Amino acid sequence: MIFALTSKSRRSSPAARRRATLRHGRSPLAREKTRLVAHFRTVLAELRARDTSHLSPEQRAARAGLIAELQRYARTGRFPRNLDFPGIRMPYFVDAFGTRCAMAYLIESTGETDLVARVARTANNAFIREIEGDAALRAWLDRAGLTAAEAARIQPEYCFESKADACFCNNTGVGNVAVAEATVTAVTSGGTATVKVDVLHGDASVAMVGDTLTNVSNAGNTVGAPVLVPIHEQGAGLAVRLDANGTAEVVCGFDVPKISKQDAINAMLATTSDGEGSACSNYLAKKDAVWGESQCDGSDGGGCALTAGGSGSASPLLLGSLVLAAATFARRRRVARKRKASTQAFTNR
Structure with missing residues (x-):
């Protein structure tokens, strides 16, 4: 509501x-990029540190190639933007501008464009752990030498929009x-x-x-x-x-x-932008720094869909809900139902 x-x-x-x-001098877009780059830096270190002796030579080669691709992806700084879920960090496989998330990028880099298109069409905001039972995805992870937990660790959530954009400018x-x-x-x-x-x-x-x-x-x-x-x-x-x-x-x-x-x-x-973010948002942020805050500041805190060790099975949509306002809590419940329906459609296709 x-x-x-x-x-x-x-x-x-x-x-x-x-x-x-x-505190909020940098735009939400810039701060989100910094957060995501730091996330991928940590994930890359974890992936490289894993014992891969149990993998076949082909799997180890594929895994090494994908780690290098993930590093290139992180360096580009071009990540999906969440325009649909105000105040909630949400995973996107492909955003409205066609920007791929890290997992979509990695899968597509191996030629699996049909798999990327299908996930984007039927479960675009699903967490990896929710769709890891898909046969095509499991087969790709096996060839890539990655576990489902590692794929979930790679997958972040996205926010990006400022409070000015979410509350005023987008309207x-x-x-x-x-x-x-x-x-x-x-x-x-x-x-x-x-x-x-x-x-x-x-x-x-x-x-x-x-x-x-x-x-x-x-x-x-x-x-x-x-x-x-x-x-x-x-x-x-x-x-x-x-x-x-x-x-x-x-x-x-x-x-x-x-x-x-x-x-x-x-x-x-306002028609011209003097920094990252919309010109409307930049104008209001100059009037009061609160307008320049990320719409997700002080809510979820973000994080990964699943930790590398497989913990953190509770949905990030539920984390911190007890301290949120009633309106935000109700919005999250509707988002969860929408995502659950799309995930079921993906897995039951």
Whole structure:
């Protein structure tokens, strides 16, 4: 369940803000890359230290080749991005951009493109231990000289998105050319609204003051309510509601600062990135370092799907759930059910 909240502001002191800026000065993307590179460095050391005397010469050669491939993969720094599970570290076999995880990369490097495509299609967010019974995967691991526990150790989870992106920027969209300050004039039974443009910021050619925008989503159901409407080449985007003080309402399950109307407009119109992450996210992070935090900071802590020794059989989706907010816990339960269904479809094909 996603809650529409006007988040409580963190009225921190200037000193506290400076400490937060120093602590979170690097973007979530940069910090996640650092975490993953460190993870692979540790895994590589563990794989190289293993006793492989029981393996055949062919298996030892295949294993050595894959260890070298894993090192090359880690050096590229190009890892999957989790855009679908806010606040949860989640494994991805192949992300929305086609980026392979380490295991998908290793399997594909041996020519098993069909296996990679099948896992990505039917169990893209499964942990290795959940699909290790698949005959094709077991056969590949055997040829590779790897155990299922080692494969699970290689597999990390991903987060990457900042709180700004998860809570605000991804909702308002990218490529906005204008933002309209508008007033709701009518509400339809389908939940959309008609609004009248009061002030226009950005490209004046896309709309004029006094124009009517129809089928605007997320504008609420109160006639006369003020909203901000991002406008891109395809039309009006998801509206941002404003409270009586002119503060933007934020759709979020995290404790994040408030956004003033002007900062909301500026963030929606941000089009260039001066660092890793979206321009919208970078703008808000400069206003308050909390916006630049990873959406997974302070939740799972991340980690691997399974330790090298085979321990840690509890799903990382359950770790730390007792200390999470009710909304996050409910979201995790839905994610677990979705992943379980996809995993069963994969194993029962």
